[in-house]
Amino acid sequence: MTIVLSIQSHVTVGAVGNSAAVFALQRMGVETWGLPTVVLSNDNARAHVAGPALSTDELRAILDAMAGNGVLGRVDALLSGYLTAETGPVVLETAARLKELNPSVLYCCDPVMGDEDKGFYVPPEVRRFFGEEAVGACDVLTPNLFELGALTGARPETLTEVVDAARELVDAGPATVLVTSVACRDLPGDRMHMVAVERDRAVLVSTPLLEAAFDGSGDLTTAVFLANRLGGADLPEALGRTAASVHGVLSVTALLGRQEPALVEGQDLLVDAPAVPAYDL
Template identity: 70%
Template sequence: MSTVLSIQSHVTVGSVGNSVAVFALQRLGVETWGLPTVVLSNDNARPHVAGPSLGADQLRAIVDAMEANGVLGQVDALLSGYLTAETAEVIWETADRLRELNPKVLFCCDPVMGDSGTGFYVPPEVRDFLGRRAPGRADILTPNLFELEALTGMRPSSVQQVVAAARTLVAAGTATVLVTSVAAADLPADQVHMVAVTAESAVLVSTPVLDAHFDGSGDLTAAVLLAHLLAGEELAAALGATAGSVHAVLAETVRLGRQELALVQAQDQLVSAEPAPTQSLNTLMSAPSAPSRAGRSS
């Protein structure tokens, strides 16, 4: 059994950050230890939010205690999500410490910065940190399309250009880039698309659009993908399984009319959902087409 250390936000009410990632990973058979960067009453979808952020010294002390207790070396993967300007560097220090104990540790970074329609919801310091430190340091990056643009300074308008932009992050040293919430002129608008890219392959997966907004779906996607990759699945299989499971959870959320993800109610679907069909984009990528560039948004 694999063990994941997940460092991201925790909310008492809602399904974002560790409040979705820990349960999803555990339900998929992955031992998971949640370490919060912030502890909040709920996510920002509700009108009132309260709770503290952990300082760098507090976060570092927790990791120190884990190492002193001899358990830090049991970690097979680090998953990071929402971070603060004060604690960002500690997460990267933790990745280095884990790799010293186990060179095979995977670092999966969900570079939480913002989304199309809402813009950035982290301060410029966090955006700058992720832009400088995430590509190449993380083994797996899971940006949405808006965050891909922020990380690369590119504005892709076709699926081919999305792959090309993601490949710039691969060229920087990140092995796998999963781009979520992909919208492109050459993709059907009635489906939700994700594109996974490595140096050798590019894979597209699509699922039907659901008429609702889902907070935490990106956190869920990163966690589920990591679980499948830790299980040794090839990228296309892991992507299809991830898309199928996430869509099943979202569909159950809509059916129940819930504001937060119906993760507990849909836990069986999370595990047993039919994988979504995937499509190789390698043939498409044989003809180069560079995305347009714009100034980095950080």
């Protein structure tokens, strides 16, 4: 069985970070071990938030115990999302450690830093970590459009500029860059677009734009894309399936009037939604 170690935030209420990724991956048939960087009551969109961040010593102790029990070598992929400045280096240590045990381990990094409507919501040291260290260490990188600009120092406004910026990141390390939310002046504004780029290929997929804002959609998208790649799907198939599943879950979420992905109600769409057509660029 395929196993993912997912290191990111955990919330008690809601579906962001590991609270989205673990459920989605397991529903898609991928055994997932969630290791939290922070344990919070909920995400920051709510008025009140409480909970601790795990220290580097605590994270390392958990990982050491896993190693001592002989289970780290069973991991097939590492997934990281929301990180603190202190926990970022532990993730890279873990990626190196896993690859020593199994060179085929895939490291998928969601560089959670901010978005277009909120700007940055992590401190500068976390942004530096992603730009200077994580990009060069990961195999799959899944920024949104805002994060793509932050990592490249560009502000892509056309599809060509998005592909060029993503390819700049591919040149820096990851084999695949998935830009999870693309809005450009030369693409239809009534649709949500995603672009996946590898060294010799770029693929576009589009779904109808939902008139709602969601928290945790990027976390869900990364998890679903990773599950599809681990399942053997090539780039267009993985992107088409991911777009269909995420759009399906978010459509259910919108109908229910919620802001965080309605994973339980929409869970069958994670595995059964017909793939959206993907187009080579």
